[in-house]
Each structure stands twice: as C-alpha cells, then as structure tokens.
Amino acid sequence: QVQLVESGGGLVQAGGSLRLSCAASGRTFSSYTMGWFRQAPGKEREFQAAITWNGGLTYVADSVKGRFTISRDNAENTAYLQMNSLKPEDTAVYYCAAKRGWDRLKSSERYNYWGQGTAVTVSS
Numbered sequence: 001q002v003q004l005v006e007s008g009g010g011l012v013q014a015g016g017s018l019r020l021s022c023a024a025s026g027r028t029f030s031s032y033t034m035g036w037f038r039q040a041p042g043k044e045r046e047f048q049a050a051i052t053w054n055g056g057l058t059y060v061a062d063s064v065k066g067r068f069t070i071s072r073d074n075a076e077n078t079a080y081l082q083m084n085s086l087k088p089e090d091t092a093v094y095y096c097a098a099k100r101g102w103d104r105l106k107s108s109e110r111y112n113y114w115g116q117g118t119a120v121t122v123s124s
Helices: none
Strands: 003-007 008-011 018-025 031-037 046-051 059-062 067-073 077-083 092-100 119-121
Touching: 003 092, 018 031, 018 092, 018 119, 031 067, 031 077, 046 067, 046 077, 059 067, 077 092
Parallel strands: 008 119
Antiparallel strands: 003 018, 018 077, 031 046, 031 092, 046 059, 067 077, 092 119
C-alpha cells in the first residue's frame, strides 16, 4: 500500500517555474514506477512524465518535453516534477501516481495508487 500526497502547486505567471512534490508513505516506494498526470477542466486526465523505480529511466510526454523534468529521491520517498517555461495551457490539477513495471506508462488505469492532486494555474 502506498499513499501519495502532492504539493507545490499554485498561481504562477506565464514563463515561470514550479516544482511539484509527491510524498509517499510506505516502505515500498522505491519499487514503484512513478508518474505525473494532469487534468484540465472539461478534459481527460493526461500523462506528463514517468520515472523508473531507481530513477534510471524517464519518459516525458512530447507536449511538455524540454520544459518538464521528472525526478525522484528514494531516500526521501518523494518524486518531483520540475515545470519550467509554464504556459496558460499548463493550467490543470496535477496528480502523481504509482504503478509496478515500465509499460503502458500513459494509461492512467495501469496506475494503482493516486494522490489527491495539486492545482496549478498559469496566468497570461
């Protein structure tokens, strides 16, 4: 069982940066692939990035590649999403999630555990 709590969201101007954190409880955090998704009002949940259990591999959605970076610190049981050059269209609730394995990363239904989300608003 893994419990996830996101933080770091807020209001930022276009071009600014935010770093989201996902704090996990449980001793098995380091065995999970971690992912970040976002959901804008009226839209489906959308994959942003994923990282393997040891941080050795990352995968970032094409739409945010070059602007978003995913990382993790297993000693701190925390995953991060660094978001730079933010745009108004990045406005959404951001969720972290955990799954076993490195397959079907973009499929939200493959993730076993989810946080409650943290809201990001980018003003123009």
